[in-house]
Amino acid sequence: MSTLTASQPAAKRKRDGEPETAAKPLVRSEIWFHDGNIVLQADRTQFKIYQGLLSANSTVFADMFLVPQPPPSGGELVEGCAVVHLSDSAIDVTYVLEALCKRSHVTINEPVSIAIVAAFVRLGQKYQIDAVLSEALKRLYHEFPVELEDYDINNCWAMISNSDCILIDVANLAREQNLLSVLPLALECCSREDSDFLVKGVKREGHSVTLSPADERMVFAANDPLLRLQSTTTFSWLTADGPDECEAPDDCNNGRNQILRDSFFPCSLYASLATWDQEWEEYTICDECLAKAKGLHASGRQRYWDNIPSIFGLPGWEELKKERVLSNI
Template sequence: MSTPSQPEVNRKGTDEPETATDSSIVRSEIWFHDGNIVLQAGRTQFKIYQGLLSANSTVFADMFSIPQPPLSGGDLVEGCAVIHLSDSAVDVTYVLEALCKRSHVTIDEPVSISVVAAFVRLGQKYQIDAVLSEALKRLYNEFPVELKNLDDKRYDWDKISYSKGINIDVANLAREQNLLSVLPYALHLCCYVRSDVTMQGVQRKDNTIAKLAPINERAVLAASHSILLLQSSTTFSWLTADGSDECDTHQDCNNGRNQILRNSFFPLPLYTCLATWAREWEDNMCGACALKAQDRHAVGRQKYWDELPSTFGLPDWEELKKERVLSNI
């Protein structure tokens, strides 16, 4: 996880970041007239309460506990000291909306990946447990470490709003913030797009491009072939296995499995590694063969899931689960 960093109270004319001139400063909608501290991210300023920051962030609490030299009038905004942050104004807005207005923190309502990313980045950086915990709950719900939890969700997005490129955004966030337990399933989902799309990126609704970070792109491209081989020996091993000993129509059942094999994997194989059992697969098999195939399919899916982290060069699930135990989520 990220190392907390101290924001700085800067003086004009000395070490103030060259992010904005006085004439270009934008006043955020988060501006409490009785506030006693001003935060500045880029050219956007926010006027809030020092006590609110201290109560929610150990980093700010520690900073405010250190005596500061007096500031001249030119260093103040409406009589308040200005703390310059190196974070994006968008991220700061989302976090302050949560702290000041309780926005984005109703667990029953999905939020955008942008909100989740802001909560993780600033939550870890400034040790704001309330927003960090909220973000991790949502991420861990959508990207579980147990196959059973994924099946219980039925693959629905219910805590984070779905958007184009979201799997890429999640994978990049997880890598950036060292949330490795999120990566196996996130990278698995990234494998579902063509390799040229993986390299070029996915256009979001706002016309920006979601593109895998180089380390994630290499992991996905390197794993693509391995995943196809893995699914043939795990989830879909029943397609090339013998039927049931109780089968009286061996040739018909073999033909049925071969038909599924041709439809699913020729001329180009499909990434269907975690596909649940489909009733139509039983149409050309006897009841005994279908039951045996379904059992092998369930066992194979679990085996595929168990081997998923190593496919992307990550620690095994047991090691990755420790991350979630430590975060108490």
């Protein structure tokens, strides 16, 4: 963790002939309480709030304020308050302080952006701000569950706003903050994305947002194993023999083969976690074969789910679940 300081480090002396670089002007945030008693500065943005509020929500800040600080130099006082310099981005600090001071971004029935979730996780873990950390983890764990049953019943993007780069953002955040239980499903979802999209990413603030090089390679390497896995799990019923009760095996075999052709040729369908499609019942397949197919499809989806972590070099679900038990979410 970066050391919090109440004074700005002395600027390095410039060499002769070296051009002067003007510092960006300081910006006063909208989070500025006139009766506040501490000023936080992130990047070139300042926030005036209360030591008591920070101490009550963060054990890191509470411990820091207990340590006697040297008297600040005159230039480091802002409206009589000492300045604490943070190494975090101004936008992350803004989101967290809005939550602490204004109760923003914490309405359970409203989705929030991944940028807010990321800020809550980063600063929540760094400064031990349990309120925002638990809020972020609750949302991440809802969208990226560890149980297939929860995957089936949860409303997608009910707690985190969908966006053009959401899967990449989530995978990057999970890797950055070591949230391993989020990674299997996040990376599996990334594997369904167009490869050109994954390579080029999404332009944001002058640069491309992509997966980390290691995760990008892992996702591409997982494509073939995932397709082979779905053929022997979720879609094993397409090549399985019909039950003994089937009275028209030739017709049912033709029906299954037609579904196979329609779904996987000329391009393979990524539908390993898709639930049973009612349209499959419109093919020439008897009721006995359909009943067996539905059972194989359901059990196959579970086997596919169980194997996702290992495809991406991660511990099994049972081990990953411990992360969520420890976080008490």
